[in-house]
Amino acid sequence: MKLRRTPALVTAGITAALAGVFVADVAVEHTAQERIARAAGCRLQARGPVTAELSGTFAGLRALTGQVGSVHLAAEGVRRADTDMDIKADLYDVTRDGGISGGRATATIPYxxxxxxxxxxxxxxxxxxxxxxxxxxxxxxxxxxxxxxxxxxxxxxxxxxxxxxxxxxxxxxxxxxxxxxxxxxxxxxxxxxxxxxxxxxxxxVGELPEGVSLTGVRTTGAGLTLDASLAKSSSSDTDGNHCMSA
Incomplete structure (x- = not known):
């Protein structure tokens, strides 16, 4: 009778373990997203909401190794050169200290x-x-x-x-x-x-951060949208480290 129950017990154990990993991953991912959003809001000095979204399987647990992966950022109410704009960015191979292998971004100036x-x-x-x-x-x-x-x-x-x-x-x-x-x-x-x-x-819109280059401009339903590319970089400046530790 015990032998017959063993497969069921093993299955139940694996399910419980996977559930525990999933819960832990979600918790870590949520914390990582909040920290990245706070850091981005600090760097951009955004006056509106800022969100960060990690992509990929087990993104939260992966962040514990220092390799965050791809991140999608959205920030509203960023003011540059007396102009309000909303920024969205996709950052690739993000590290925990703020380095990236590259990325792309848009800055939309509402009409x-x-x-x-x-x-x-x-x-x-x-x-x-x-x-x-x-x-x-x-x-x-x-x-x-x-x-x-x-x-x-x-x-x-x-x-x-x-x-x-x-x-x-x-x-x-x-x-x-x-x-x-x-x-x-x-x-x-x-x-x-x-x-x-x-x-x-x-x-x-003022001097752009190092590694950011405007690549084009177009009209959208939300406003005038500027497209930009982001070069590979690592976070080593004082302001960046201050924001990443926020």
Whole structure:
């Protein structure tokens, strides 16, 4: 009778052991995610929520060895160069002291924040002219009315990444159902000088951290999104160590 019960007892023992490992892994993973999120929030000085998510099997227990693996970060309310943005990043081969083998990230400037930045910098397109910043399938848009007649217009602009930000270049204006190049709109009734006021503008996000390079810019439903690549690095600076120990 004991022999017959042995397989069942062994199975029950393995199940209990696996359950214990799973519970321990979940607990360690949760703690690791909280620490990484706190460290990221410290480094980014985020004013909104910051989350971290580990990937892979037994990610929590793996973190105990010092090799965290891949981490997905999301931080809201990061302010750089007087501009609010939301950041998401995928970091690869993360170590417990903050080193990575590389990664990629996006920084999204909500249209409202971009509108405010352009207005605060004296941009006539978004400020004095009262045009609203947004986006569609063609790219960045400025919509509103111009002139004493209140002509409805939609300005389309191209965007390009610079070393430290993005350049916005108005290209065409759609008015009364006609799409015209920026250079030709000054002759329209009530639109005199509009072309000059829609000169290219650069939104600077400040000096980027070492190893971070902007690779492109695009419009999304959430705002103007800057894409970036992250080079291999190890955490050895004082500020980084302070944040990792938070």
């Amino acid at each position: 409202e924040a971009l509108q405010k930045r352009l207005a605060d910098s004296g941009d006539a397109a978004a400020g004095a002219e009262g045009l609203t910043v947004g986006g569609d399938a063609k790219g960045l848009t400025l919509t509103g009315t111009v002139g004493g007649l209140g002509l409805p217009v939609t300005v389309h602009a191209s965007t390009s990444a610079t070393a430290t930000g993005v350049t916005i270049t108005p290209t065409t204006v759609t008015v009364l159902g006609r799409e015209l190049p920026i250079a030709t709109v000054s002759g329209l009734p009530g639109a005199a000088g509009l072309a000059e006021r829609l000169a290219p503008r650069t939104v600077d």
